[in-house]
Amino acid sequence: MPSTLYRDAALADGRSAHLQVGVSLLAEDGRVRWIRPADDEGECPPGCEVVDAGGSTIIPGLVDGHSHLTLPGGSHWIARGSDPTDTLIAVAESNGELQHRSGVRWARDVGSPRRAYDGGERAVSIGVRDRWRGRRDRPYVRAAGTWITVAGTLPAGLTVEARDGDALVAAALGQLDDGADFVKLYLDGPDPETSPWTAAEVGRVVQAVHARGAKVTAHASRLSGTRVCAEAGLDSIEHGFEIDADVARLMAARGVALVTTMTVMKSWLTFATTTSIPRFAEPDGRSRILDRLEQARHSARLAHAAGVAIVGGTDFGGGSARANQLPWEFECLVEAGLEPWQALAAITWRGGELLGEPEAGVIREAAPPTSPSCTATR
Numbered sequence: 001m002p003s004t005l006y007r008d009a010a011l012a013d014g015r016s017a018h019l020q021v022g023v024s025l026l027a028e029d030g031r032v033r034w035i036r037p038a039d040d041e042g043e044c045p046p047g048c049e050v051v052d053a054g055g056s057t058i059i060p061g062l063v064d065g066h067s068h069l070t071l072p073g074g075s076h077w078i079a080r081g082s083d084p085t086d087t088l089i090a091v092a093e094s095n096g097e098l099q100h101r102s103g104v105r106w107a108r109d110v111g112s113p114r115r116a117y118d119g120g121e122r123a124v125s126i127g128v129r130d131r132w133r134g135r136r137d138r139p140y141v142r143a144a145g146t147w148i149t150v151a152g153t154l155p156a157g158l159t160v161e162a163r164d165g166d167a168l169v170a171a172a173l174g175q176l177d178d179g180a181d182f183v184k185l186y187l188d189g190p191d192p193e194t195s196p197w198t199a200a201e202v203g204r205v206v207q208a209v210h211a212r213g214a215k216v217t218a219h220a221s222r223l224s225g226t227r228v229c230a231e232a233g234l235d236s237i238e239h240g241f242e243i244d245a246d247v248a249r250l251m252a253a254r255g256v257a258l259v260t261t262m263t264v265m266k267s268w269l270t271f272a273t274t275t276s277i278p279r280f281a282e283p284d285g286r287s288r289i290l291d292r293l294e295q296a297r298h299s300a301r302l303a304h305a306a307g308v309a310i311v312g313g314t315d316f317g318g319g320s321a322r323a324n325q326l327p328w329e330f331e332c333l334v335e336a337g338l339e340p341w342q343a344l345a346a347i348t349w350r351g352g353e354l355l356g357e358p359e360a361g362v363i364r365e366a367a368p369p370t371s372p373s374c375t376a377t378r
């Protein structure tokens, strides 16, 4: 069995500010066999490759809390959602490879177009998840299916649209019937000041989806929709760029996690020089994005201070970052005021907790290799 010994590294697990130094780690068959002091390693297995890891830091496998595997991103990211199904699947393969090579072991997919393929109709991300099961060169995927919107929000045909509260519940359960692991609502509507759904309507979805053993999250970038999500007791809120102190307190009290995606705004700032799209390139547009970034940092700070669990995501594909840029969100979280170990938690085990996957984003010594629960570096 091939084994590799990483000798004399530092180790950060995202559980405390303590950085362990002088650590050696033996990896065997893709798992952590043991973690020991570098000056007391004991025997190395015969044929073991030794890597001098001095000056390196070992961290858990990363969890991208907000990704769109089937979409390529870039400044025309919404238009790319209308690409042919084969293209979406090919894009996902490329994104999965980028994630794997950049240390992302778990991808939480929060929306992909719904298409006919493989003999049925469902979100393309669900098929991608199933294709990648058991592949070591791809992340583990948990997929929300497709976005559920009120009409007039995103381009027609891209999402499942609901007209009223009954249709909203039916659309949510329909995603679970399709094979989604959790449900994603869209709580930005055509009018930014008004939530497209009431807390009572969203609460019915929460009840119905929880009854099926799954979780519910929602895209909510505006304060109006974010407040409704908090009142309805969703499991998490995506983006949350306009959280105020009241909503932060409510989220903490009801156990609603925040999935931050500040990377999006940073990538939009680069479009000021790489595109001629007015909302990015003109001075007004640029200053609006800068204001929004500052507001997003403030929101993350308030939520964190109130005790809300913070999970970090790139929003690659749905926004404009790329699949191997999760460290960008780590930097954003530190800029927002989290300690570096807390920001590491946000892109590792906090994402695992939100997914309900206790092994995700965790680094630990494996059980004996004969045990079926012997898994680490996940």
Ligand SMILES: [Zn+2]
Residues within 6 Å of the ligand: 066, 068, 110, 111, 315, 318, 319
């Ligand atoms: Zn997104």
